[in-house]
Amino acid sequence: DAKTTQPNSMESNEEEPVHLPCNHSTISGTDYIHWYRQLPSQGPEYVIHGLTSNVNNRMASLAIAEDRKSSTLILHRATLRDAAVYYCIRATNTGNQFYFGTGTSLTVIP
């Protein structure tokens, strides 16, 4: 999705927090923001989603800017198993259609 931009790659040290940014400056008021991650030769795996408020779950936290033009996925303590491509997704409010960004490849350094 040309409207969703992410850095191509990021690195993190193991057990350190990771902040993965996403810009979605043209998101509509009813589009949800989802994050999925994908390992090689696997399908994407759900991480978290939200609309306006910040969200927390057992995997991560999602911080959404007040103007909704950007969001940040926060992994509180990166592990080697968190190494993956992380996709920021604009999700329409009607048919659950996902518009994937180009993804950020996260490398976790032991």
Added chain:
Amino acid sequence: DTGVSQDPRHKITKRGQNVTFRCDPISEHNRLYWYRQTLGQGPEFLTYFQNEAQLEKSRLLSDRFSAERPKGSFSTLEIQRTEQGDSAMYLCASSPNTGHSNTEAFFGQGTRLTVV
């Protein structure tokens, strides 16, 4: 339940041949989606079913592509007269209909198509 199942995992075909992929969603998930992913890119939406009804189709889904979900359970995606540009990973996903329009989607491992 073992999750979303796709068959085959890999398919190599000659240009011009027809191919068909199958997706078995998680039981009782009434929403089913097909996506296509080329190397180094994020998945692109192809089509969406709610039960047996195909409610949305991307303009990426040319006339050579057809998807069905006849009984609202498994789905098939057929590509006729394959072209080299069809080489990609074809992903299927399903989600429950909880009354909310945005829920977690569960993806299969995909079918990797190579057209030679």
